[in-house]
Amino acid sequence: MSKFEFPASIKSRxxxxxxxARPGKHHLMIADAEGAEAIMDIATPDLMAKTHxxxxxxxxxxxxxxxxxxxxxxxxxxxxxxxxxxxQRVLQDAHMGLQVYLTGTEGxxxxxxxxxxxxxxxxTAIQTEHRGSVARRMQCVHCKGxxxxxxxxxxxxxxxxLNLFVRDHYSxxxxxxxxxxxxxxxxxNVPEPKGIYE
Amino acid sequence: MSGAEKIHVRVxxxxxxxxxxxxxxFEPVDGGLLPTFSGGAHTVVEMKDGDITRLNPYSxxxxxxxxxxxxxxxxxxxxxxxxxxxxxxQVDVGDELTISYPVNLFSLDLRAKKHLMIAGGIxxxxxxxxxxQLDRAHGNWELHYACRSEALxxxxxxxxxxxxxxxxxxxxxxxxxxxxENLLDGQPLGTHIYVCGPKGMIDWVRGKAADLGxxxxxxxxxxxxxxxxxxxxxxxxxxxNKVVQVGEQESLLEAIERAGVDAPYxxxxxxxxxxxxxxxxxxxxxxxxxxxxxxxxxxxxEKIMPCVSRFEGKTLVLDR
Ligand code: FES
Numbered sequence: 077m078s079k080f081e082f083p084a085s086i087k088s089r090x091x092x093x094x095x096x097a098r099p100g101k102h103h104l105m106i107a108d109a110e111g112a113e114a115i116m117d118i119a120t121p122d123l124m125a126k127t128h129x130x131x132x133x134x135x136x137x138x139x140x141x142x143x144x145x146x147x148x149x150x151x152x153x154x155x156x157x158x159x160x161x162x163x164q165r166v167l168q169d170a171h172m173g174l175q176v177y178l179t180g181t182e183g184x185x186x187x188x189x190x191x192x193x194x195x196x197x198x199x200t201a202i203q204t205e206h207r208g209s210v211a212r213r214m215q216c217v218h219c220k221g222x223x224x225x226x227x228x229x230x231x232x233x234x235x236x237x238l239n240l241f242v243r244d245h246y247s248x249x250x251x252x253x254x255x256x257x258x259x260x261x262x263x264x265n266v267p268e269p270k271g272i273y274e
Numbered sequence: 275m276s277g278a279e280k281i282h283v284r285v286x287x288x289x290x291x292x293x294x295x296x297x298x299x300f301e302p303v304d305g306g307l308l309p310t311f312s313g314g315a316h317t318v319v320e321m322k323d324g325d326i327t328r329l330n331p332y333s334x335x336x337x338x339x340x341x342x343x344x345x346x347x348x349x350x351x352x353x354x355x356x357x358x359x360x361x362x363x364q365v366d367v368g369d370e371l372t373i374s375y376p377v378n379l380f381s382l383d384l385r386a387k388k389h390l391m392i393a394g395g396i397x398x399x400x401x402x403x404x405x406x407q408l409d410r411a412h413g414n415w416e417l418h419y420a421c422r423s424e425a426l427x428x429x430x431x432x433x434x435x436x437x438x439x440x441x442x443x444x445x446x447x448x449x450x451x452x453x454x455e456n457l458l459d460g461q462p463l464g465t466h467i468y469v470c471g472p473k474g475m476i477d478w479v480r481g482k483a484a485d486l487g488x489x490x491x492x493x494x495x496x497x498x499x500x501x502x503x504x505x506x507x508x509x510x511x512x513x514x515n516k517v518v519q520v521g522e523q524e525s526l527l528e529a530i531e532r533a534g535v536d537a538p539y540x541x542x543x544x545x546x547x548x549x550x551x552x553x554x555x556x557x558x559x560x561x562x563x564x565x566x567x568x569x570x571x572x573x574x575x576e577k578i579m580p581c582v583s584r585f586e587g588k589t590l591v592l593d594r
Contacts, residue, residue, distance in 0.1 A: 099484075100486070101487065171462060172458070196387045201492070
């Protein structure tokens with residue numbers, strides 16, 4: 077499942093688009109897993125000659141395919157966290173006119189978006205395209221801990237152990253959705269977890 | 275009553291700067307404090323010229339935190355409909371005027387890491403208040419200011435003495451031109467552009483920025499359009515059931531107001547969108563001059579911005 081049509085929701089929920097090559101002398105593409113396919117869809121030799129790709133494979137084998145596109149710079153990191161210092165460094169040295177493309181999971185796009193916005197790019201000027209897993213990066217509103225790759229609703233907070241209901245309420249600052257205790261009034265009364273979009 | 279709230283002021287200084295530009299200082303008649311504003315804001319000055327009331331927007335150039343007085347600088351426009359001539363020739367120290375509360379359609383984006391200002395001619399005025407605001411906040415800014423000649427370079431001396439390292443001046447008559455491509459290329463991430471000046475300059479900067487991949491959201495511009503005179507025409511106001519003649523020297527908005535119909539406005543310069551009016555019926559041609567409507571809206575014949583746009587033809591019926 078590479079492409080997924082997210083159901084319409086509240087205004088807070090991010091909406092993703094489809095990447096398109098934009099004019100500019102420098103391009104930064106950050107992707108994880110199946111996000112590689114969105115890059116391959118828009119790659120031309122001309123564009124790749126001006127592009128820095130930062131890729132987190134998450135166990136996929138797209139790395140070689142991206143490298144074969146011949147980007148100006150290619151970096152494959154073992155995890156998003158491991159690639160953050162590089163992302164920050166690239167943004168710190170970048171100039172206005174840099175085009176940023178984010179693609180892959182929501183967690184990757186949200187966190188990289190936060191870095192790009194902090195560096196001074198208006199969030200509306202950053203392109204995104206969702207590909208791959210629909211799992212979410214969730215913040216527990218009670219203990220503030222972040223649980224990555226949440227696939228079910230409800231789920232158990234990886235930090236405090238509360239049963240959390242998956243909300244569509246999103247924070248750009250935290251790059252996470254909000255998880256709220258589902259059995260606060262009636263402890264133990266927790267519905268059977270199912271897929272977030274089931 | 276449409277428009278922003280009003281303030282009664284007295285002219286306490288009238289200072290000619292050069293052959294074309296005069297500065298006016300306004301202090302509140304009641305001796306109270308004026309509202310603070312934000313850099314880039316303008317005020318709409320009411321001018322009673324015989325039986326015509328003109329309301330022209332002028333950028334506030336004083337310190338936004340100075341509540342004792344506002345100052346504006348007015349460039350005399352001998353070709354225009356007379357608003358600037360009225361201020362230059364008929365308004366003197368001691369006179370009372372009505373001005374609007376400050377309205378800002380050209381504010382600084384304070385998320386910017388650097389503010390790159392580009393001014394042409396009298397377009398310098400909003401930057402004077404923005405610079406004062408940024409200096410208080412230790413903001414990072416840089417000004418590129420093009421003017422016709424040294425003699426007509428309003429505030430050049432003031433700017434270059436107070437900010438010798440941040441102000442760059444270009445004189446047309448010495449063939450000095452802003453090297454725009456090199457100026458924009460290489461600006462650090464988080465830079466925002468602000469441009470105020472003639473239309474040609476605004477289009478030039480916006481076009482170059484777009485070519486270089488700058489986000490639209492990081493390019494801010496302000497051009498006040500003064501309504502232009504044109505052929506007289508007739509307008510029917512459907513809601514108020516009135517037929518109004520729009521004179522050669524008045525704008526459609528002014529004619530509507532003269533007929534006693536309270537129509538919304540804010541900037542009176544085709545920029546804010548407030549005066550947008552639905553066209554019910556027409557036979558003829560629109561002369562759209564605003565920056566608000568999109569091209570397809572201009573072409574649709576369904577909307578008009580009466581503060582700056584006109585009409586030529588037999589019938590025009592507005593939803594007003
Ligand atoms: S009053 Fe602002 S666009 Fe007409």
